[in-house]
Amino acid sequence: MTELLNCSTFFMDKTMREKFCWSEKQDRGECDATTTFYSIDYKLLATKSSLQAKRETSGSITKIREGAIAFGIGRLPVGEKFTYIRTVSVLREYSLEGLESISDDSKDVIEKNISVILKNVRTKKNLLLFYPYIMSFSEPHTFTKGCKSIENAFNEDLGQIRLYRERYAPNFETYICTIYEEKLLIFEDDGKQWVLRDSVDIMSSKTYRYLYYSYGNNGFNY
Template sequence: MTDEIKPIRNELKTRPLHAIFVNKHFIPNEESCDYEKYLIELVNDSIYFRKKSKFQLYTSPISESCGECDCNSQSYKMDFKLLDSTTRLRASNELTGGIQKLSEGVIAYCMSKKINDTQVAIRLHAVLRDYNSLQLQKLHENKQNFNFGTIEFDIKNYVDMLSTKKNLFLFFPYEFFLEKQYPFRRIEYEIKSALEHDFKESGIYRNKFYSNYDTYISCVYDDHFLIYKFTNDGRLKFIDTIYLFKSKVFQKLKEYLY
């Protein structure tokens, strides 16, 4: 087997995005610290989604108190959701070193909210490998209150979110990376395959019970924002890629880390 066709799946790695890109208001008094704000900028730069909106700009709702979608046009609407466990998102928020905006251009770095604390943080994409669409359905229908920190707690929260009767734009808050250089299309295919491996049953669940709604998965690779859509069999179809520098909000947040 030649190097050109040798699988690179084992070389593909992920690392969590920093809390400022994931946890809303992680930086106090910084309005840009909201992942929905950079997601809507990136969606507005996508030809695919511009066509869906008949080339109208998507906007955020004035209020979400009545269950409005996060991303709206007259022709098409979506809800943004983080594709991660409740426990890991809380750990990201409470165990990551803090950042304070003292004034414009003046930044302070401080200890985390929970100093010397340890927490259970479940890797959602990993534990989902043991669940099929029928098991996800049963968990959604289960009225039991599972204990925080258990796998059942996180999967139950996830499948309840997955049962939202709206078009869903799921954001996987991890960055894919490789040590070696490969053609972009080859890497994109491997990322798609990796996401399918973990989330295919989720796509089958959505298609079985919420087929009237579209479901997308997005992720980050090497300053690219990749977007996929679930097909009827739970597989993913590549939709678009957008350079992250197209989002002013994302770039502003990135500056806090350097």
């Protein structure tokens, strides 16, 4: 993520062209990415159960030895069901007041999932929320129209999260990013809505390129 932000015209204008440094050690509450005078923290915008579902059902990758990698099925046994809470579907059902009524120790399975997201959103730092899904459409879209549709969807489905964040972490900047057409889309809370600010080719990340060619598509990307 830090490599991608360093390729973002929007963020480089914000840092006066100074590259972000990733903070590997954060035992004192340091932000994930820092410059001399600006820093930002990364958080996942997803329910815990949806992330676990992705982990359990995604194909496995095992490095047997140097130069030998095995690809297999997911961890979840064939035919076994797994229930998870879809992030946007559940968030769109809550008003700001509804979100505020959710406690961290809620026993309700849905509210328990949402409470983890809310805890992240309350972080008092400049925040980049990563919506960890690849966006797509069933019908052909131009890139510009696709980006606008995603922006509209974020404002409709995640508008209350934006307001919740403004109430509990005022004076801190907030961004949401996701992937569309092999690009990282970066949206900013401008105080009224989510606004698309930049798109960055994910292949501009050296780390991503290594993972893509080494492990992507069952190792057949070369």
